[in-house]
Amino acid sequence: MRAAPLLLLVPILLLSSARAGEASPKFRDVVDAREVQRHTRDFEKSLATLGVLGRLRCSMVIELAESTPDYGYGGICDLTVGRERRTIMVCDDTMVGKFTLKVSGFAIDRGELASFTRANCPGGG
Secondary structure, three states: OOOOOHHHHHHHOOOOOOOOOOOOOOEEEOOOHHHHHHHHHHHHHHHHHOOOOOEEEEEEEEEEOOOOOOOEEEEEEEEEEOOEEEEEEEEEEOOOOOOEEEOOOOOOOHHHHHHHHHHHOOOOO
């Protein structure tokens, strides 16, 4: 079975953006290779629930610093579906599962990733 082109994904994406002037949330870089891999696999599972059976390689993963037992994670990852590859921004929280992805219109920047994750996948919300 041939994988669907990435362009077909656009209608199923959930997008939201942080408000201008919003304070930058605190976050930590996830640098442990095992932890990065675990979150990457979790992001892949969430993509699979949307029908996207691709592989991710995340170059940047962050954890929001929250005061709740629920955590928000974000990543900037290369998504490979078949022969197509695209850089995407993803986030998810650990309790409710607010998986969100963005396929364009972002910089590969920790601050922007933190703002995206805070706006779309805050822990405890």
